[in-house]
Amino acid sequence: MGAVSVTFEWPESAFSNSQTPLRVCQLGRGGFAKTLSSVAGRVVQGRRVVFRVVERPVAARLHRCHVLHIPRSSAASVAVAIRELRGHPVLTDRRSAQLRPPWRNDRTGAGR
DSSP states (O other): OOOOOOOOOOOGGGSSSTTOOEEEEEESSSTTHHHHHTTTTOEETTEEEEEEEESSOOHHHHTTOSEEEOOGGGGGGHHHHHHHHTTSOOEEEOGGGOOOOTTBOSTTOOBO
16 A cells, blocks of 8 residues: 555644644554654644643643544543544544444444
8 A cells, every 4th residue: 555645734723823833642652652753843834743642631631732643552542532622623543543433333333
């Protein structure tokens, strides 16, 4: 499989001012922390990128993120994190958490 490039834009309201960095976060340790931390210091659309590990899904910490990766090791915290982020412009990535999508409601994976 080849490389995939995806572009996202956040509303200006997602940043407190023009100097606010783009915050890439990971919920808990492990996962892709080392890889994600490699983007720290780069500049994307005029904003410096910073990387942070958020130990627990606490709203005050999660709301500061613009991108939140939820690794498999933090799967138990997914529901709490998603609930805390509702209504906030935070891109979440939980593909590696290996959870059934919310629209699947039985063990066979059949949709509603």
